[in-house]
Amino acid sequence: xxAQMEHSEPGVLKKYLWSTDHKVIAMQYLFTGMxxxxxxxxxxxxFRMQLGFPDHSVPGLGLITPGKYNALVTMHGSxxxxxxAMPVLVAAFGNFLIPLMVGCDDMAFPRINRLSYxxxxxxxxxxxxxxxxxxxxxxxxxxxxxxxxxxxxxxxTPAGAVMWLLAVALEFVAFLLGGINFTVTAMNSRAPxxxxxxxxxxxxxxxxxxxxxxxxxxPLIAGAIMLLFDQTMATGFYDPTRGGDPLLWQHLFWFFxxxxxxxVLLPAMGIVAEIIAVxxxxxxxxxxxVLYTAWAVGFLSFVVWAHHQFVAGxxxxxxxxFSITTLxxxxxxxxxxxxxxxxxxxxSIHLDTPMLWALGFVVEFLIxxxxxxxxxxxxxxIYLHDTYFLIAHFHYTFVPIAIIATFAGxxxxxxxxxxxxxxxxxxxIHFWGTIIPFNVIFIPLFITGIAGDQRRVYNYAxxxxxxxxxxxxxxxxxxxxxxxxxxxxxxFLFNFFWSFRHGKEAGSNPWRSATLEWTxxxxxxxxxxxxxxxxxxxxxxxxxxxxxxxxxPQNVPDSALAGEVKA
Amino acid sequence: xxxxxxxxxxxxxxxxxxVWAILVALLVVSVAGSMxxxREVVLVAAFGVAVVKAxxxxxxFMHITVEKRWVPYxxxxxxxxxxxxxxxxxxxxxxxxxxHWTNPSANQASQPAGEGAKRE
Amino acid sequence: MSATAKPLANTRNGTGxxxxxxxxxxxxxxxxxxxxxxxxxxxxHRIGHPEWAEAASHTNTWAGAFNTFVLLTSSLCxxxxxxxxxxxxxxxxxxLLRLTSLGGLIFLCVKGFEWTADIHEGFVLSSxxxxxxxxxxxxxxxxxxxxxxxxxLIVAADAAKNEELQRVECIGxxxxxxxxxxxxxxxxxxxxx
Numbered sequence: 001x002x003a004q005m006e007h008s009e010p011g012v013l014k015k016y017l018w019s020t021d022h023k024v025i026a027m028q029y030l031f032t033g034m035x036x037x038x039x040x041x042x043x044x045x046x047f048r049m050q051l052g053f054p055d056h057s058v059p060g061l062g063l064i065t066p067g068k069y070n071a072l073v074t075m076h077g078s079x080x081x082x083x084x085a086m087p088v089l090v091a092a093f094g095n096f097l098i099p100l101m102v103g104c105d106d107m108a109f110p111r112i113n114r115l116s117y118x119x120x121x122x123x124x125x126x127x128x129x130x131x132x133x134x135x136x137x138x139x140x141x142x143x144x145x146x147x148x149x150x151x152x153x154x155x156x157t158p159a160g161a162v163m164w165l166l167a168v169a170l171e172f173v174a175f176l177l178g179g180i181n182f183t184v185t186a187m188n189s190r191a192p193x194x195x196x197x198x199x200x201x202x203x204x205x206x207x208x209x210x211x212x213x214x215x216x217x218x219p220l221i222a223g224a225i226m227l228l229f230d231q232t233m234a235t236g237f238y239d240p241t242r243g244g245d246p247l248l249w250q251h252l253f254w255f256f257x258x259x260x261x262x263x264v265l266l267p268a269m270g271i272v273a274e275i276i277a278v279x280x281x282x283x284x285x286x287x288x289x290v291l292y293t294a295w296a297v298g299f300l301s302f303v304v305w306a307h308h309q310f311v312a313g314x315x316x317x318x319x320x321x322f323s324i325t326t327l328x329x330x331x332x333x334x335x336x337x338x339x340x341x342x343x344x345x346x347x348s349i350h351l352d353t354p355m356l357w358a359l360g361f362v363v364e365f366l367i368x369x370x371x372x373x374x375x376x377x378x379x380x381x382i383y384l385h386d387t388y389f390l391i392a393h394f395h396y397t398f399v400p401i402a403i404i405a406t407f408a409g410x411x412x413x414x415x416x417x418x419x420x421x422x423x424x425x426x427x428x429i430h431f432w433g434t435i436i437p438f439n440v441i442f443i444p445l446f447i448t449g450i451a452g453d454q455r456r457v458y459n460y461a462x463x464x465x466x467x468x469x470x471x472x473x474x475x476x477x478x479x480x481x482x483x484x485x486x487x488x489x490x491x492f493l494f495n496f497f498w499s500f501r502h503g504k505e506a507g508s509n510p511w512r513s514a515t516l517e518w519t520x521x522x523x524x525x526x527x528x529x530x531x532x533x534x535x536x537x538x539x540x541x542x543x544x545x546x547x548x549x550x551x552x553p554q555n556v557p558d559s560a561l562a563g564e565v566k567a
Numbered sequence: 568x569x570x571x572x573x574x575x576x577x578x579x580x581x582x583x584x585x586v587w588a589i590l591v592a593l594l595v596v597s598v599a600g601s602m603x604x605x606r607e608v609v610l611v612a613a614f615g616v617a618v619v620k621a622x623x624x625x626x627x628f629m630h631i632t633v634e635k636r637w638v639p640y641x642x643x644x645x646x647x648x649x650x651x652x653x654x655x656x657x658x659x660x661x662x663x664x665x666x667h668w669t670n671p672s673a674n675q676a677s678q679p680a681g682e683g684a685k686r687e
Numbered sequence: 688m689s690a691t692a693k694p695l696a697n698t699r700n701g702t703g704x705x706x707x708x709x710x711x712x713x714x715x716x717x718x719x720x721x722x723x724x725x726x727x728x729x730x731x732h733r734i735g736h737p738e739w740a741e742a743a744s745h746t747n748t749w750a751g752a753f754n755t756f757v758l759l760t761s762s763l764c765x766x767x768x769x770x771x772x773x774x775x776x777x778x779x780x781x782x783l784l785r786l787t788s789l790g791g792l793i794f795l796c797v798k799g800f801e802w803t804a805d806i807h808e809g810f811v812l813s814s815x816x817x818x819x820x821x822x823x824x825x826x827x828x829x830x831x832x833x834x835x836x837x838x839x840l841i842v843a844a845d846a847a848k849n850e851e852l853q854r855v856e857c858i859g860x861x862x863x864x865x866x867x868x869x870x871x872x873x874x875x876x877x878x879x880x
Contacts, residue, residue, distance in 0.1 A: 099696060106694040108706045180713040188706050189696035214717045215648055219724025225823060226728070234813040237728075240672040243736055243816030248728060251656040255724075302648055306655060315658045315665040322655075532695065580770045587763040591756060598752050601878040613874030621867045628766045628863045635704055638712050645716045649723030653731065661731040677738055
């Protein structure tokens, strides 16, 4: 009962900056993540301009020197993964939706929740501060391999390197705290009647993502401490001349780094699942199979990591093993995609903007997945590793995750979060204006990659054996497509902010969805439910024959339905 | 699903001082074993005792055996991941040569000086 | 702080484990991989570098053994505090928690003397592979001891007023975990030659 949470109306500062309400904290993560996305996109603009128009001054950034280029790619990668994908997909959607979807009034530990955002914000500030130190931000790539990352004389950004590492470490702590809070809430705080298989897929996915994160980040925290000491205390953990081994960092990094991609993938797939069910008016095909394959993916993700290191000097016999496990992991993911397609089959498809994004995810991620096969086989990877083929592959997985699924989630839950509908026409313009340029950016890069273009090279003209002027038109085409894609984001930003005041009023359930968050007002009040719900059925009861409505919310008792059944 | 504010006692409390005494005795054994300088005795005394002590603390102090079953399973899985990490990394970091590769710095360091630097 | 109303989410009990204890187990699970990762890295290097045995022989086994004894005893106090909390005897639980904290303080002081001696002999963090790992491992553990002590004193303050007694068991669980990590650190750093 909301009587347990009596409050007097708080002041502005307390309401927006010091709140423990999960919905406010979600907004904090969402807006911070969106702001960082603009920064990450701006950096991509910077280095793609250099690649598309080498040695021309870039508007807004000036001439891109090698050091600047390195910093741009490092910051782009780090920001997009740690400060956009994680906070938006895991923290923002998780914070907003988990208590609502499981039918309780907040997270189990609201003050730990607030603390996690504060630590996250601190990590953002440390990272931003690194832009202003001597040498500038870290330029050793988001993978930070030593000795480059350990030695300021090599990376030329000694202060930036330390600050980047601290920012990443703080971000890890924030997500550890937040993650166990989500897990405990989903495990313990569910509404009466919500059994394990009545939990919406998205909640399962976010919880699983947090468990994967928590179990994989530990060794990297250990590794980061060692790298920090190598950077600042003259230790030699990764220095072979002093008894250390740079490969150790690589292994520790990727032991986390690979599960991390599933940490962001699973919530994205969860968002897509929720949307597909609603806009096909059909329950998820094989709910339990989706769940079990997600668990399988989660476990397998821990035994594939060295496929990032096939050409790094690992023992080739280990490469054999990791090739096999990597190819294996494509099976459960493909299975999940099949289940989504099976959900669509025979459904009553409504192509509203969220559904367009969800379908876009499935198509684009498929391309990302199949191109991964060539990289996961160690033989072909010898040629393709660190070429633009790799870059195109991981953008065909990451962009669906961090951009497409994010827009799917935002366009779907915007009415619930802000009480207004987004403009559908602008939404569709934004969708096509993002998806088409996205493909035009990266398909040429598959081609240049197979032709041999190496990544992290700021100007091919300087390396005789790599300079292939005949490919330049592809590189330039990719850059121009990026400019279009960035321009279309203005449509989204306009729609997002304009609809705050001018969007059509949403009501509590504009999409006619069966899950619990749609049973409360939009936006939900403090405490969420005026009367705590009891759950009587699963989350995807759509298209039931003989009922007046084509969906049945989870909290409606059977007795209330009796009168509805048509004769 | 119940709501509850106070912890209901969910464990029986054994004689904790007795458990503590056993732990201290085991500590003495491990230190004594280390002073024998016989490699096998030292290792068994050190690590075997450590495993036993850890189990005693987990069982008697943390009451892990009366906790819901999945809790120790979760912790064991985390431990399993550490072993998987070890298995995947040790062939590169613990060993100093393998199929088509060597680590000459490490090889040189682990050989006592004067035995002739053995490369390749 | 204990006067803040708790959300319903905190008091519900879907798994049969109260939320405070549930979150404590998850914290312990995440700490297993943190320490496990660092320990695995150390073990790999130690086995691959038998020449580190010379450096390792300089650690003070008696200081290590005494510290092991101190932590074991403090764990005893922690679990007796749990027993007191179960009997709803908050003041007694608080007293025992404070004794546990005192054990932690003794541990850290002994470590302080031990490290001072090591540094005087010239063994610092950058003195070579073994010492880098030694200080990092023991240092990370020591930070966890310190954090545990601080949280323990906060829990004791509430427990003395018979408030939030369920937290006594939880901080105890964390403390036992820190004890177990040391149970493995002791042979790794002080005995294995």
